[in-house]
Amino acid sequence: MRSLRRTAAGSAETEVVDRATRRSRRRFARRQWRRRWLAWRYVLVVAVVLALVGFGVYAVYYSSWLAVEDVEVSGAQTVTAGDIRARSGIDDGEPLIRVDLAAAEHRIGSLAVVKTVSVTRQWPHGVLISIQERVPIAVVEIGDQLRGMDEDGVVFRSYKQAPPGLPRVETSIGTTSAALKEAADVISALPQDLSLQVEHVEVRTVDQISLVLKDGRVVIWGSADQSDTKAEVAAQLLATVKAQTYDVSVPSKPTTAP
Known part of the structure:
Protein backbone atom coordinates (compact mmCIF):
# COMPACT_ATOMS: atom_id res chain seq x y z
CA MET A 1 0.00 0.00 0.00
CA ARG A 2 2.78 2.35 0.95
CA SER A 3 4.45 1.69 -2.42
CA LEU A 4 1.29 2.45 -4.25
CA ARG A 5 0.90 5.69 -2.31
CA ARG A 6 4.49 6.67 -3.03
CA THR A 7 4.01 5.89 -6.72
CA ALA A 8 0.82 7.90 -6.92
CA ALA A 9 2.39 10.79 -5.07
CA GLY A 10 5.42 10.68 -7.35
CA SER A 11 3.25 10.61 -10.43
CA ALA A 12 1.28 13.61 -9.15
CA GLU A 13 4.46 15.51 -8.42
CA THR A 14 5.84 14.61 -11.85
CA GLU A 15 2.65 15.76 -13.54
CA VAL A 16 2.78 19.06 -11.63
CA VAL A 17 6.41 19.53 -12.65
CA ASP A 18 5.60 18.67 -16.28
CA ARG A 19 2.80 21.23 -16.37
CA ALA A 20 5.04 23.89 -14.83
CA THR A 21 7.78 23.01 -17.32
CA ARG A 22 5.37 23.25 -20.24
CA ARG A 23 4.08 26.62 -18.99
CA SER A 24 7.65 27.84 -18.55
CA ARG A 25 8.56 26.66 -22.03
CA ARG A 26 5.51 28.33 -23.53
CA ARG A 27 6.35 31.57 -21.74
CA PHE A 28 9.94 31.29 -22.95
CA ALA A 29 8.76 30.61 -26.52
CA ARG A 30 6.44 33.63 -26.39
CA ARG A 31 9.26 35.81 -25.11
CA GLN A 32 11.50 34.55 -27.89
CA TRP A 33 8.79 35.19 -30.45
CA ARG A 34 8.26 38.71 -29.13
CA ARG A 35 11.98 39.43 -29.35
CA ARG A 36 12.14 38.07 -32.87
CA TRP A 37 9.05 40.06 -33.85
CA LEU A 38 10.50 43.28 -32.43
CA ALA A 39 13.68 42.71 -34.43
CA TRP A 40 11.84 41.83 -37.65
CA ARG A 41 9.32 44.63 -37.18
CA TYR A 42 12.00 47.27 -37.65
CA VAL A 43 13.30 45.42 -40.69
CA LEU A 44 9.79 45.26 -42.11
CA VAL A 45 9.19 48.96 -41.45
CA VAL A 46 12.46 49.87 -43.17
CA ALA A 47 11.60 47.63 -46.11
CA VAL A 48 8.15 49.24 -46.46
CA VAL A 49 9.62 52.75 -46.24
CA LEU A 50 12.26 51.94 -48.87
CA ALA A 51 9.61 50.44 -51.13
CA LEU A 52 7.42 53.55 -50.78
CA VAL A 53 10.39 55.85 -51.44
CA GLY A 54 11.40 53.84 -54.49
CA PHE A 55 7.85 53.87 -55.79
CA GLY A 56 7.63 57.63 -55.19
CA VAL A 57 10.91 58.28 -57.03
CA TYR A 58 9.73 56.20 -59.96
CA ALA A 59 6.32 57.88 -60.02
CA VAL A 60 7.76 61.41 -59.89
CA TYR A 61 10.94 61.10 -61.96
CA TYR A 62 10.28 58.38 -64.52
CA SER A 63 6.60 57.57 -64.91
CA SER A 64 3.99 59.39 -66.98
CA TRP A 65 1.69 59.82 -63.99
CA LEU A 66 3.11 63.30 -63.22
CA ALA A 67 4.22 64.26 -66.71
CA VAL A 68 3.75 67.53 -68.61
CA GLU A 69 0.41 67.68 -70.39
CA ARG A 134 9.18 95.23 -73.57
CA VAL A 135 7.08 98.29 -74.33
CA PRO A 136 8.47 100.81 -76.84
CA ILE A 137 8.74 104.40 -75.70
CA ALA A 138 10.57 105.61 -78.82
CA VAL A 139 11.65 104.61 -82.31
CA VAL A 140 15.35 104.54 -83.15
CA GLU A 141 16.84 104.81 -86.65
CA ILE A 142 19.66 102.28 -86.90
CA GLY A 143 21.14 101.40 -90.27
CA ASP A 144 18.15 102.73 -92.18
CA GLN A 145 15.84 100.60 -90.03
CA LEU A 146 13.26 101.74 -87.53
CA ARG A 147 13.63 99.88 -84.24
CA GLY A 148 11.60 100.08 -81.07
CA MET A 149 13.38 101.11 -77.85
CA ASP A 150 12.04 100.51 -74.35
CA GLU A 151 12.54 102.43 -71.12
CA ASP A 152 15.81 100.59 -70.45
CA GLY A 153 17.28 101.72 -73.76
CA VAL A 154 17.00 98.21 -75.21
CA VAL A 155 16.35 98.03 -78.95
CA PHE A 156 14.12 95.03 -79.48
CA ARG A 157 11.92 95.09 -82.58
CA SER A 158 11.60 96.50 -86.12
CA TYR A 159 8.95 98.68 -87.75
CA LYS A 160 8.13 99.35 -91.36
CA GLN A 161 6.63 102.67 -90.32
CA ALA A 162 7.04 104.53 -87.07
CA PRO A 163 3.99 104.06 -84.82
CA PRO A 164 2.13 107.31 -84.16
CA GLY A 165 2.74 108.92 -80.80
CA LEU A 166 6.27 107.60 -80.31
CA PRO A 167 9.17 110.08 -80.42
CA ARG A 168 11.94 109.32 -82.89
CA VAL A 169 15.55 108.98 -81.78
CA GLU A 170 18.36 109.81 -84.19
CA THR A 171 21.80 108.43 -83.44
CA SER A 172 25.25 108.84 -84.90
CA ILE A 173 27.67 106.09 -85.84
CA GLY A 174 29.17 104.58 -82.72
CA THR A 175 26.34 105.54 -80.37
CA THR A 176 26.67 103.24 -77.35
CA SER A 177 24.01 101.30 -75.50
CA ALA A 178 24.74 103.50 -72.47
CA ALA A 179 23.84 106.58 -74.54
CA LEU A 180 20.58 104.93 -75.65
CA LYS A 181 19.79 104.13 -72.02
CA GLU A 182 20.41 107.77 -71.14
CA ALA A 183 18.13 108.89 -73.98
CA ALA A 184 15.43 106.52 -72.76
CA ASP A 185 15.66 108.10 -69.29
CA VAL A 186 15.27 111.56 -70.85
CA ILE A 187 12.24 110.54 -72.90
CA SER A 188 10.62 108.84 -69.90
CA ALA A 189 11.03 112.02 -67.86
CA LEU A 190 9.42 114.34 -70.41
CA PRO A 191 6.02 115.72 -69.38
CA GLN A 192 3.29 115.10 -71.92
CA ASP A 193 2.95 118.73 -73.07
CA LEU A 194 6.68 118.90 -73.87
CA SER A 195 6.78 115.39 -75.34
CA LEU A 196 4.05 116.34 -77.84
CA GLN A 197 6.27 119.16 -79.15
CA VAL A 198 9.26 116.88 -79.84
CA GLU A 199 9.90 115.94 -83.47
CA HIS A 200 12.91 113.79 -82.65
CA VAL A 201 15.67 113.29 -80.07
CA GLU A 202 19.31 113.54 -81.15
CA VAL A 203 21.75 111.30 -79.27
CA ARG A 204 25.49 111.58 -79.69
CA THR A 205 26.91 110.49 -76.33
CA VAL A 206 25.58 109.92 -72.80
CA ASP A 207 25.81 113.66 -72.08
CA GLN A 208 25.06 115.03 -75.55
CA ILE A 209 21.33 114.64 -75.94
CA SER A 210 19.11 117.25 -77.58
CA LEU A 211 15.40 117.65 -78.31
CA VAL A 212 14.49 118.90 -81.78
CA LEU A 213 10.98 120.36 -81.66
CA LYS A 214 8.41 120.26 -84.43
CA ASP A 215 8.82 123.99 -85.03
CA GLY A 216 12.59 123.62 -85.51
CA ARG A 217 13.73 124.90 -82.13
CA VAL A 218 16.36 122.86 -80.29
CA VAL A 219 16.62 122.11 -76.57
CA ILE A 220 20.11 121.02 -75.51
CA TRP A 221 19.46 118.57 -72.69
CA GLY A 222 22.84 117.10 -71.89
CA SER A 223 22.56 113.90 -69.82
CA ALA A 224 19.49 112.46 -68.09
CA ASP A 225 20.57 113.89 -64.72
CA GLN A 226 18.01 116.29 -63.18
CA SER A 227 15.61 115.65 -66.07
CA ASP A 228 12.58 116.69 -64.02
CA THR A 229 14.16 120.06 -63.25
CA LYS A 230 15.34 120.45 -66.84
CA ALA A 231 11.80 119.79 -68.08
CA GLU A 232 10.42 122.55 -65.85
CA VAL A 233 13.10 125.04 -66.94
CA ALA A 234 12.70 124.15 -70.61
CA ALA A 235 8.90 124.52 -70.47
CA GLN A 236 9.21 127.97 -68.90
CA LEU A 237 11.84 129.15 -71.38
CA LEU A 238 9.92 127.88 -74.40
CA ALA A 239 6.84 129.73 -73.22
CA THR A 240 8.53 133.05 -72.37
CA VAL A 241 11.71 133.43 -74.42
CA LYS A 242 11.91 133.61 -78.20
CA ALA A 243 15.05 131.81 -79.33
CA GLN A 244 16.27 129.05 -81.62
CA THR A 245 18.35 127.13 -79.12
CA TYR A 246 17.69 126.53 -75.44
CA ASP A 247 20.44 124.99 -73.33
CA VAL A 248 19.18 123.43 -70.08
CA SER A 249 22.09 121.00 -69.61
CA VAL A 250 22.86 122.94 -66.43
CA PRO A 251 19.31 123.72 -65.28
CA SER A 252 20.43 126.24 -62.66
CA LYS A 253 22.12 128.29 -65.40
CA PRO A 254 20.09 127.90 -68.62
CA THR A 255 21.07 129.83 -71.74
CA THR A 256 19.41 130.64 -75.05
CA ALA A 257 20.66 131.56 -78.50
CA PRO A 258 18.76 133.29 -81.32
Whole structure:
Protein backbone atom coordinates (compact mmCIF):
# COMPACT_ATOMS: atom_id res chain seq x y z
CA MET A 1 0.00 0.00 0.00
CA ARG A 2 2.78 2.35 0.95
CA SER A 3 4.45 1.69 -2.42
CA LEU A 4 1.29 2.45 -4.25
CA ARG A 5 0.90 5.69 -2.31
CA ARG A 6 4.49 6.67 -3.03
CA THR A 7 4.01 5.89 -6.72
CA ALA A 8 0.82 7.90 -6.92
CA ALA A 9 2.39 10.79 -5.07
CA GLY A 10 5.42 10.68 -7.35
CA SER A 11 3.25 10.61 -10.43
CA ALA A 12 1.28 13.61 -9.15
CA GLU A 13 4.46 15.51 -8.42
CA THR A 14 5.84 14.61 -11.85
CA GLU A 15 2.65 15.76 -13.54
CA VAL A 16 2.78 19.06 -11.63
CA VAL A 17 6.41 19.53 -12.65
CA ASP A 18 5.60 18.67 -16.28
CA ARG A 19 2.80 21.23 -16.37
CA ALA A 20 5.04 23.89 -14.83
CA THR A 21 7.78 23.01 -17.32
CA ARG A 22 5.37 23.25 -20.24
CA ARG A 23 4.08 26.62 -18.99
CA SER A 24 7.65 27.84 -18.55
CA ARG A 25 8.56 26.66 -22.03
CA ARG A 26 5.51 28.33 -23.53
CA ARG A 27 6.35 31.57 -21.74
CA PHE A 28 9.94 31.29 -22.95
CA ALA A 29 8.76 30.61 -26.52
CA ARG A 30 6.44 33.63 -26.39
CA ARG A 31 9.26 35.81 -25.11
CA GLN A 32 11.50 34.55 -27.89
CA TRP A 33 8.79 35.19 -30.45
CA ARG A 34 8.26 38.71 -29.13
CA ARG A 35 11.98 39.43 -29.35
CA ARG A 36 12.14 38.07 -32.87
CA TRP A 37 9.05 40.06 -33.85
CA LEU A 38 10.50 43.28 -32.43
CA ALA A 39 13.68 42.71 -34.43
CA TRP A 40 11.84 41.83 -37.65
CA ARG A 41 9.32 44.63 -37.18
CA TYR A 42 12.00 47.27 -37.65
CA VAL A 43 13.30 45.42 -40.69
CA LEU A 44 9.79 45.26 -42.11
CA VAL A 45 9.19 48.96 -41.45
CA VAL A 46 12.46 49.87 -43.17
CA ALA A 47 11.60 47.63 -46.11
CA VAL A 48 8.15 49.24 -46.46
CA VAL A 49 9.62 52.75 -46.24
CA LEU A 50 12.26 51.94 -48.87
CA ALA A 51 9.61 50.44 -51.13
CA LEU A 52 7.42 53.55 -50.78
CA VAL A 53 10.39 55.85 -51.44
CA GLY A 54 11.40 53.84 -54.49
CA PHE A 55 7.85 53.87 -55.79
CA GLY A 56 7.63 57.63 -55.19
CA VAL A 57 10.91 58.28 -57.03
CA TYR A 58 9.73 56.20 -59.96
CA ALA A 59 6.32 57.88 -60.02
CA VAL A 60 7.76 61.41 -59.89
CA TYR A 61 10.94 61.10 -61.96
CA TYR A 62 10.28 58.38 -64.52
CA SER A 63 6.60 57.57 -64.91
CA SER A 64 3.99 59.39 -66.98
CA TRP A 65 1.69 59.82 -63.99
CA LEU A 66 3.11 63.30 -63.22
CA ALA A 67 4.22 64.26 -66.71
CA VAL A 68 3.75 67.53 -68.61
CA GLU A 69 0.41 67.68 -70.39
CA ASP A 70 -0.17 71.43 -70.69
CA VAL A 71 2.17 74.42 -71.12
CA GLU A 72 0.29 77.66 -70.51
CA VAL A 73 1.68 81.02 -71.66
CA SER A 74 0.58 84.36 -70.25
CA GLY A 75 1.65 87.88 -71.19
CA ALA A 76 2.51 87.17 -74.84
CA GLN A 77 1.35 89.93 -77.18
CA THR A 78 3.75 90.54 -80.04
CA VAL A 79 5.03 86.96 -79.95
CA THR A 80 2.73 83.97 -80.13
CA ALA A 81 2.22 81.48 -77.34
CA GLY A 82 3.36 78.78 -79.76
CA ASP A 83 6.69 80.54 -80.31
CA ILE A 84 7.19 80.81 -76.55
CA ARG A 85 6.40 77.12 -76.04
CA ALA A 86 8.81 76.14 -78.81
CA ARG A 87 11.54 78.36 -77.39
CA SER A 88 11.07 76.90 -73.88
CA GLY A 89 12.20 73.44 -74.97
CA ILE A 90 9.61 71.81 -72.67
CA ASP A 91 8.13 68.66 -74.21
CA ASP A 92 4.77 67.06 -73.53
CA GLY A 93 5.22 63.81 -71.64
CA GLU A 94 8.38 64.96 -69.87
CA PRO A 95 8.23 64.21 -66.12
CA LEU A 96 7.23 67.49 -64.51
CA ILE A 97 9.88 67.31 -61.80
CA ARG A 98 12.63 66.96 -64.42
CA VAL A 99 11.71 70.13 -66.33
CA ASP A 100 14.70 72.49 -66.16
CA LEU A 101 12.95 75.74 -65.25
CA ALA A 102 16.12 77.86 -65.26
CA ALA A 103 17.14 76.64 -68.72
CA ALA A 104 13.65 77.33 -70.08
CA GLU A 105 13.73 80.86 -68.62
CA HIS A 106 17.15 81.46 -70.18
CA ARG A 107 16.00 80.33 -73.62
CA ILE A 108 12.84 82.44 -73.52
CA GLY A 109 14.66 85.43 -72.03
CA SER A 110 17.02 85.46 -75.01
CA LEU A 111 14.14 86.77 -77.13
CA ALA A 112 14.70 90.51 -77.51
CA VAL A 113 11.05 91.32 -76.92
CA VAL A 114 10.97 89.56 -73.54
CA LYS A 115 11.79 91.79 -70.59
CA THR A 116 11.11 89.31 -67.77
CA VAL A 117 10.10 85.65 -67.71
CA SER A 118 9.06 83.20 -65.02
CA VAL A 119 8.53 79.45 -65.55
CA THR A 120 6.80 77.50 -62.77
CA ARG A 121 5.43 73.99 -62.28
CA GLN A 122 1.67 73.64 -61.92
CA TRP A 123 1.13 70.23 -60.33
CA PRO A 124 0.20 67.64 -61.34
CA HIS A 125 0.53 68.12 -65.13
CA GLY A 126 1.09 71.79 -66.02
CA VAL A 127 3.78 74.40 -66.63
CA LEU A 128 3.05 78.13 -66.52
CA ILE A 129 5.23 80.53 -68.52
CA SER A 130 4.64 84.16 -67.53
CA ILE A 131 6.37 86.83 -69.58
CA GLN A 132 6.47 90.59 -69.60
CA GLU A 133 7.20 92.08 -73.00
CA ARG A 134 9.18 95.23 -73.57
CA VAL A 135 7.08 98.29 -74.33
CA PRO A 136 8.47 100.81 -76.84
CA ILE A 137 8.74 104.40 -75.70
CA ALA A 138 10.57 105.61 -78.82
CA VAL A 139 11.65 104.61 -82.31
CA VAL A 140 15.35 104.54 -83.15
CA GLU A 141 16.84 104.81 -86.65
CA ILE A 142 19.66 102.28 -86.90
CA GLY A 143 21.14 101.40 -90.27
CA ASP A 144 18.15 102.73 -92.18
CA GLN A 145 15.84 100.60 -90.03
CA LEU A 146 13.26 101.74 -87.53
CA ARG A 147 13.63 99.88 -84.24
CA GLY A 148 11.60 100.08 -81.07
CA MET A 149 13.38 101.11 -77.85
CA ASP A 150 12.04 100.51 -74.35
CA GLU A 151 12.54 102.43 -71.12
CA ASP A 152 15.81 100.59 -70.45
CA GLY A 153 17.28 101.72 -73.76
CA VAL A 154 17.00 98.21 -75.21
CA VAL A 155 16.35 98.03 -78.95
CA PHE A 156 14.12 95.03 -79.48
CA ARG A 157 11.92 95.09 -82.58
CA SER A 158 11.60 96.50 -86.12
CA TYR A 159 8.95 98.68 -87.75
CA LYS A 160 8.13 99.35 -91.36
CA GLN A 161 6.63 102.67 -90.32
CA ALA A 162 7.04 104.53 -87.07
CA PRO A 163 3.99 104.06 -84.82
CA PRO A 164 2.13 107.31 -84.16
CA GLY A 165 2.74 108.92 -80.80
CA LEU A 166 6.27 107.60 -80.31
CA PRO A 167 9.17 110.08 -80.42
CA ARG A 168 11.94 109.32 -82.89
CA VAL A 169 15.55 108.98 -81.78
CA GLU A 170 18.36 109.81 -84.19
CA THR A 171 21.80 108.43 -83.44
CA SER A 172 25.25 108.84 -84.90
CA ILE A 173 27.67 106.09 -85.84
CA GLY A 174 29.17 104.58 -82.72
CA THR A 175 26.34 105.54 -80.37
CA THR A 176 26.67 103.24 -77.35
CA SER A 177 24.01 101.30 -75.50
CA ALA A 178 24.74 103.50 -72.47
CA ALA A 179 23.84 106.58 -74.54
CA LEU A 180 20.58 104.93 -75.65
CA LYS A 181 19.79 104.13 -72.02
CA GLU A 182 20.41 107.77 -71.14
CA ALA A 183 18.13 108.89 -73.98
CA ALA A 184 15.43 106.52 -72.76
CA ASP A 185 15.66 108.10 -69.29
CA VAL A 186 15.27 111.56 -70.85
CA ILE A 187 12.24 110.54 -72.90
CA SER A 188 10.62 108.84 -69.90
CA ALA A 189 11.03 112.02 -67.86
CA LEU A 190 9.42 114.34 -70.41
CA PRO A 191 6.02 115.72 -69.38
CA GLN A 192 3.29 115.10 -71.92
CA ASP A 193 2.95 118.73 -73.07
CA LEU A 194 6.68 118.90 -73.87
CA SER A 195 6.78 115.39 -75.34
CA LEU A 196 4.05 116.34 -77.84
CA GLN A 197 6.27 119.16 -79.15
CA VAL A 198 9.26 116.88 -79.84
CA GLU A 199 9.90 115.94 -83.47
CA HIS A 200 12.91 113.79 -82.65
CA VAL A 201 15.67 113.29 -80.07
CA GLU A 202 19.31 113.54 -81.15
CA VAL A 203 21.75 111.30 -79.27
CA ARG A 204 25.49 111.58 -79.69
CA THR A 205 26.91 110.49 -76.33
CA VAL A 206 25.58 109.92 -72.80
CA ASP A 207 25.81 113.66 -72.08
CA GLN A 208 25.06 115.03 -75.55
CA ILE A 209 21.33 114.64 -75.94
CA SER A 210 19.11 117.25 -77.58
CA LEU A 211 15.40 117.65 -78.31
CA VAL A 212 14.49 118.90 -81.78
CA LEU A 213 10.98 120.36 -81.66
CA LYS A 214 8.41 120.26 -84.43
CA ASP A 215 8.82 123.99 -85.03
CA GLY A 216 12.59 123.62 -85.51
CA ARG A 217 13.73 124.90 -82.13
CA VAL A 218 16.36 122.86 -80.29
CA VAL A 219 16.62 122.11 -76.57
CA ILE A 220 20.11 121.02 -75.51
CA TRP A 221 19.46 118.57 -72.69
CA GLY A 222 22.84 117.10 -71.89
CA SER A 223 22.56 113.90 -69.82
CA ALA A 224 19.49 112.46 -68.09
CA ASP A 225 20.57 113.89 -64.72
CA GLN A 226 18.01 116.29 -63.18
CA SER A 227 15.61 115.65 -66.07
CA ASP A 228 12.58 116.69 -64.02
CA THR A 229 14.16 120.06 -63.25
CA LYS A 230 15.34 120.45 -66.84
CA ALA A 231 11.80 119.79 -68.08
CA GLU A 232 10.42 122.55 -65.85
CA VAL A 233 13.10 125.04 -66.94
CA ALA A 234 12.70 124.15 -70.61
CA ALA A 235 8.90 124.52 -70.47
CA GLN A 236 9.21 127.97 -68.90
CA LEU A 237 11.84 129.15 -71.38
CA LEU A 238 9.92 127.88 -74.40
CA ALA A 239 6.84 129.73 -73.22
CA THR A 240 8.53 133.05 -72.37
CA VAL A 241 11.71 133.43 -74.42
CA LYS A 242 11.91 133.61 -78.20
CA ALA A 243 15.05 131.81 -79.33
CA GLN A 244 16.27 129.05 -81.62
CA THR A 245 18.35 127.13 -79.12
CA TYR A 246 17.69 126.53 -75.44
CA ASP A 247 20.44 124.99 -73.33
CA VAL A 248 19.18 123.43 -70.08
CA SER A 249 22.09 121.00 -69.61
CA VAL A 250 22.86 122.94 -66.43
CA PRO A 251 19.31 123.72 -65.28
CA SER A 252 20.43 126.24 -62.66
CA LYS A 253 22.12 128.29 -65.40
CA PRO A 254 20.09 127.90 -68.62
CA THR A 255 21.07 129.83 -71.74
CA THR A 256 19.41 130.64 -75.05
CA ALA A 257 20.66 131.56 -78.50
CA PRO A 258 18.76 133.29 -81.32
